[in-house]
Amino acid sequence: MERESGIHSSRLRNRLHEIIFEADTPAGKMFDIGLIFCILGSVLVVMLDSVAAINAQCGRIFYVLEWFFTILFSIEYLLRIYSVKKPYYYMTSFYGIVDVLAITPTYLSLVIPGSQYLLVIRLLRVLRIFRVLKFTQYIGEAGQLTRALRASRRKITLFLFVVLTAVVIMGSCMYIIEGGKNGFTSIPKSIYWAIVTITTVGYGDIAPKTTLGEALAALIMIMGYSIIAVPTGIVSAEMTHLRIKISTQACPVCSAEGHDSDAGYCKFCGGKL
Amino acid sequence: MERESGIHSSRLRNRLHEIIFEADTPAGKMFDIGLIFCILGSVLVVMLDSVAAINAQCGRIFYVLEWFFTILFSIEYLLRIYSVKKPYYYMTSFYGIVDVLAITPTYLSLVIPGSQYLLVIRLLRVLRIFRVLKFTQYIGEAGQLTRALRASRRKITLFLFVVLTAVVIMGSCMYIIEGGKNGFTSIPKSIYWAIVTITTVGYGDIAPKTTLGEALAALIMIMGYSIIAVPTGIVSAEMTHLRIKISTQACPVCSAEGHDSDAGYCKFCGGKL
């Protein structure tokens, strides 16, 4: 009897796993699509809830909906733990952590009011959408992007390090040149201004007033305008390299090289590679 | 007699079709050039009409000109339907829809005042200009651009998805950190601010005031400044790939495409190109 119920529970688990974790079966796909609509809906509720005018009208409904979605996602989370074979593995995975973070703020808002706005982190759960869409294609493209970014990781680190050093030193110079009366009230504030300037954002809430300050600011701008070419060049080179993918295979017949990595035959003599 | 008039009308139709739809004959070219000047003229009228100082002076003339152009384009539209062989096909094509949209606002302005400014959509009709210029060359270039963009479609979608997710989450964080008193009055408004910042536009109408807010803003700026390298890299790689390997030759054996311009044999099946 116990064993039978064990088999029964095992079957239930498998069925649940199929529906919740996979997107190939009709039931699994329907579940995923439903889930995505629930997530988008709950994020929309949180966003509209923060608009004073709408909150005054529908605050009550939003409050109920928020708890409805939170309880729904809590149940889903428990079912995921129940149905998966290695719960610990799931719970410490990226999606597992996001799933917990997506329900915590509502419970937290009982203690700390205002924290429910953190619920927008639920949006990260929508990343599951790529499972429903032609999954493998997007994974392939994402893989290419990730590979290109990983390959240029060190160059980007170096670049950011140089930019940050420049920003700290130039921000401090501006603090000395312009001083507190022109809005550069402290070095951290001046560094913030330098970042606003070098990234070409340029809010204009703080702007140099003295001639020397304007000259230095102009220098930072031209620097920021020019050096954007560096990370762009790095990523472009990496992507082009991946896109052209020059194979080092030589043709066994005519020994010509330069074949694409997907080539099966020599493009010069037609010999099999 | 009836048949004769049928032949007559058929001839007229062909002649009209030649003038209106084609740009190879002198008459067709003249028609197209005249049309483009009319379109530009009518768009200019709409634009100047919106300037209060000019409107006060020439409002009357503009009103007459607007109706003149609208009736002209209406007649042209009817002639197009009359002369084309498959009117339905034309009416549902891109140009057909634009042609209707280009005359509707004037009629609509009788019911809803102010809608006449939508007439600037007429500018889309000017896209016909590429027919008059060395048509095929531009089409080829446009084709290259479109192909490169289509090939990087999925990567760009992924990129925009990640950017939008980041913008929503970071906007919400700023809403919690800065709050309504510093201009971040709601989550949608904060998301708007995050988009203004990550795209490096930086109006400055809303700007962080607290230290923590400025730190997060600096993070978003550096992020926006760095990740612009990603779409640029994607499109560069695709364009470079197209530029270096331009052959559009299809294999006569397996009809595969994407061969290098120096290829003599199909790289997939070894067949002679």
Add this chain to the structure above:
Amino acid sequence: MERESGIHSSRLRNRLHEIIFEADTPAGKMFDIGLIFCILGSVLVVMLDSVAAINAQCGRIFYVLEWFFTILFSIEYLLRIYSVKKPYYYMTSFYGIVDVLAITPTYLSLVIPGSQYLLVIRLLRVLRIFRVLKFTQYIGEAGQLTRALRASRRKITLFLFVVLTAVVIMGSCMYIIEGGKNGFTSIPKSIYWAIVTITTVGYGDIAPKTTLGEALAALIMIMGYSIIAVPTGIVSAEMTHLRIKISTQACPVCSAEGHDSDAGYCKFCGGKL
């Protein structure tokens, strides 16, 4: 006697031509360097002259200096016409026109006060600096840049055309949505705002106030942020193509292809190309 003076004048002309137009002889080089310092000096005078505080002090000196440089450049211009073999050819060339434009504003300022500030156009004369520096190297680099830009001319035209159409239509939509009370006082002003936004400049003197306006603005920003990838991709592809310069030459010994255009020997078998 007359003939002798003719020979004499011809020799003088040649000598003058050598000094003024060439940069290879020591005298010619010295002349060019002196000229560049005069140009930079005169531009500096014009710039400082416009600063009220400095003008109050040194206005008199600046006035004298301005006329000194203008008369100097006028004499130089006359000498150039005198010494060159085909004066008409020189006068209608780029440098000839710039040389006239560089002296006209001072004379013009006698009639129209304020026009002397146009003298900064003298800066264009400094382009001659590349003759003094290692001339041919820079010409080669400039040639590469120009070739890449010329090759992508049509694609850039197409791109700008699409951007301008988008800017006109979106600017008009913003005019209808936001209206004059939020700063969008006319369609041309709204188009100006759309250009400020799509190029990610973002002054913030005009900014949307309504929710719908902010949504459309966000769209324009993301558009502007993404499509910058297109011209960048076009120029990158063209430059990469030029930089890699894949020759279509095949090795006569091993018939391998893919040699650089500067290669003299096959990189695979060492055979002479």
Add this chain to the structure above:
Amino acid sequence: MERESGIHSSRLRNRLHEIIFEADTPAGKMFDIGLIFCILGSVLVVMLDSVAAINAQCGRIFYVLEWFFTILFSIEYLLRIYSVKKPYYYMTSFYGIVDVLAITPTYLSLVIPGSQYLLVIRLLRVLRIFRVLKFTQYIGEAGQLTRALRASRRKITLFLFVVLTAVVIMGSCMYIIEGGKNGFTSIPKSIYWAIVTITTVGYGDIAPKTTLGEALAALIMIMGYSIIAVPTGIVSAEMTHLRIKISTQACPVCSAEGHDSDAGYCKFCGGKL
């Protein structure tokens, strides 16, 4: 006895040199890590010291810490001079100069108050961090970046020259068009505005008010938006070139470089690589 002390001092020197200048031995690595923490700590102290609110509270502690770090770095600098074999060579090297600059401001602040904020230049000393991290890898990457930038040096110079000329001429035009009453108070100020605009920073502290000014500003923006493609294209092409053809092999016969990574023979003289 004297000789023995000589040997002793020589041993001490070698030991010191090993600890201070090298990062391979455990002692050397520990020294470097300790040093980096000291540098970051002292920079943090300088930055926080400039914040009025924190200064009021901890000004006393910061003052002591600043002198503590300065004396520590002074001792370190003396030890470096003592332990290195060629003190003059070290003192005139990049790091030697930075090391002096990193301690001077504190002593200088006794004479000129406020100059202690220049201490952030200490951050440059953190560049030593790359010695502690997997040194050679980063050096390789930095080398690639530097080579790409050096190869495109002349093109970038040309580009910046053209941009600066455009900025000076367009700034002057704006000064004439807009005049002092709209914020364009002098040509240098107008040039500053033109730089703010062409780099797409766009503070908005100065903005055109007249229609003609707005039209010219729109032109500068579109120019700035488009020409960013040029430096990006230059660096991308250079990086792609380096990425695809990475071989740094020199020909043993003619010692030419720049061979493809798949080359077996020198492309210039045909010699075996």
